[in-house]
Amino acid sequence: MxxxxxxxxxxxxxxxxxxxxxxxxxxxxxxxxxxxxxxxxxxxxxxxxxxxxxxxxxxxxxxxxxxxxxxxxxxxxxxxxxxxxxxxxxxxxxxxxxxxxxxxxxxxxxxxxxxxxxxxxxxxxxxxxxxxxxxxxxxxxxxxxxxxxxxxxxxxxxxxxxxxxxxxxxxxxxxxxxxxxxxxxxxxxxxxxxxxxxxxxxxxxxxxxxxxxxxKDKTDSSYAGLKDIRISNKVDFEETQTFIEEFLIKNNLNAQDIDAVILGFSGDAKSDDYYTKAMELFTNSALLYYKHLSGEFNTASGFSTFMACHILKKQAIPEVMMINAFKKEEIKTVLLYNHLRGNDHSLVLLERA
Incomplete structure (x- = not known):
């Protein structure tokens, strides 16, 4: 590819x-x-x-x-x-x-x-x-x-x-x-x-x-490399971590290799458990959220992709997005995880250009 x-x-x-x-x-x-x-x-x-x-x-x-x-x-x-x-x-x-x-x-x-x-x-x-x-x-x-x-x-x-x-x-x-x-x-x-x-x-x-x-070509204006995407209409709650791990393995990565994870916490108690479960995998990553900045809507992941691009290019993370206090000296890989009220789960893997 x-x-x-x-x-x-x-x-x-x-x-x-x-x-x-x-x-x-x-x-x-x-x-x-x-x-x-x-x-x-x-x-x-x-x-x-x-x-x-x-x-x-x-x-x-x-x-x-x-x-x-x-x-x-x-x-x-x-x-x-x-x-x-x-x-x-x-x-x-x-x-x-x-x-x-x-x-x-x-x-x-x-x-x-x-x-x-x-x-x-x-x-x-x-x-x-x-x-x-x-x-x-x-x-x-x-x-x-x-x-x-x-x-x-x-x-x-x-x-x-x-x-x-x-x-x-x-x-x-x-x-x-x-x-x-x-x-x-x-x-x-x-x-x-x-x-x-x-x-x-x-x-x-x-x-x-x-x-x-x-x-297909990297330019002076490039923000990130779009490495891979995974989409699933339904994911059982118990399978959340497997859903993510299989995606990372496919890309020859593990959870420790991800520098920042952007999660779609929306304030909906019924469906945000997926993100809480996903966080348990990433003990060595900066954990971020964004829907308190954009609101929830069908294509809110566009905002998170936009933010991920700027994070990779600027090599900086806005404090207002941080869930934990963990920061790596260099941000090479960012994983985006999103769904809407428990349906249509997606993973997007970006790398520094």
């Missing part, structure tokens, strides 16, 4: 991650049920006439993808691959509201056309006039990981040299109301959240868009 490098990383999140100084100014959130992304001034990146027709996730993704391509020095990628859990929820809700308000008659197709999950990848391609491979993965919390796998295959098979890979999800008012009713989101009386020792179910919900340019 050819080495694959992450040559750029851009993120719009509930942190000000487009700011060059974001790494030193990360702020945890524990007292809101829903977190909103810090959005850029879109008219600086997108023609005003187009902005009005774009949902939030399309706008966030358009800007994040522009940042990623510019950093990598790529004008037109050989493929565009996007992962999303909920797609363009805003336009989906608008379409369904039109259906109800108009008794299923005299409907304009615009909202329906713009509500499809592949709208994001399509809009990016239209903006770039890119006629290359264009694909969207909708696999809940492992959508980005499937996109990475596809990109690796494209590059390894010689089908592409530079692939734009992204993940994106937005919030909508009605969906958040439904999440409250289904107890997906924390009740107000259970706030603030202790992410590492929560005794209540539910999460604080976030949103964001993260984009990366993957290539």
């Amino acid at each position: 050819t080495d694959i490098y992450i040559n750029s990383a851009a993120c719009i999140s509930v942190q000000d991650t487009l700011n060059e100084n974001f790494f030193e100014n990360l702020q945890p959130f524990d007292s809101s049920q829903v977190l909103k992304a810090v959005e850029p001034v879109y008219k600086e990146f997108i023609p005003p006439a187009m902005i009005r027709r774009m949902s939030k996730t399309v706008k966030m993704s358009s800007v994040a993808s522009q940042y990623a391509l510019k950093e990598a020095g790529i004008e037109n990628p050989d493929a565009i691959i996007v992962g999303t859990g909920m797609g363009c929820s805003q336009d989906s809700e608008k379409f369904l509201k039109n259906v109800l308000d108009n008794n299923e008659e005299f409907l304009t197709p615009t909202y329906f056309i713009q509500s499809t999950h592949n709208t994001v990848a399509g809009q990016i391609a239209l903006g770039l006039q890119c006629h290359a491979y264009n694909f969207t993965y909708v696999n809940s919390s492992s959508s980005l990981e499937f996109s990475f796998l596809d990109a690796k295959l494209q590059i390894n098979d010689g089908e592409a040299e530079h692939v734009l890979v992204g993940s994106t999800d937005e919030q909508t008012e009605r969906t958040m109301e439904l999440y409250e009713l289904s107890k997906t989101i924390k009740k107000e009386e259970h706030l603030p959240v202790d992410y590492l020792n929560s005794a209540t179910n539910g999460v604080i919900w976030g949103e964001g868009a993260s984009f990366f340019v993957l290539g």
Whole structure:
């Protein structure tokens, strides 16, 4: 297998991650049920006439993808691959509201056309006039990981040299109301959240868009080597450590070789046990968490990948992410472990470029 490098990383999140100084100014959130992304001034990146027709996730993704391509020095990628859990929820809700308000008659197709999950990848391609491979993965919390796998295959098979890979999800008012009713989101009386020792179910919900340019060659802008990915829809709690150990063995590693582990603690007592179980393996690693900085959402792993890239490049770990006080002098390998409420488990192994 050819080495694959992450040559750029851009993120719009509930942190000000487009700011060059974001790494030193990360702020945890524990007292809101829903977190909103810090959005850029879109008219600086997108023609005003187009902005009005774009949902939030399309706008966030358009800007994040522009940042990623510019950093990598790529004008037109050989493929565009996007992962999303909920797609363009805003336009989906608008379409369904039109259906109800108009008794299923005299409907304009615009909202329906713009509500499809592949709208994001399509809009990016239209903006770039890119006629290359264009694909969207909708696999809940492992959508980005499937996109990475596809990109690796494209590059390894010689089908592409530079692939734009992204993940994106937005919030909508009605969906958040439904999440409250289904107890997906924390009740107000259970706030603030202790992410590492929560005794209540539910999460604080976030949103964001993260984009990366993957290539077969290491460049001056390279952040990390994307070594391997493992995805499983279901993992028995008792098999958590085996799930991780088998992945490490496949890559000729053991737990002692991992310099930092980024875990997806979300404050959901019912499913965070997986991360607690995983921590027991890594007695010689820096243990980190991130969803107190990003919120939980289907593609929150995009934020953790973005942070891992900067940790590897800067050779520094933000104090606000640390679970333990362990630090190695050099950070060569980072393991990311994520799932959403106990389903769709993923492992991503990154190495210093």
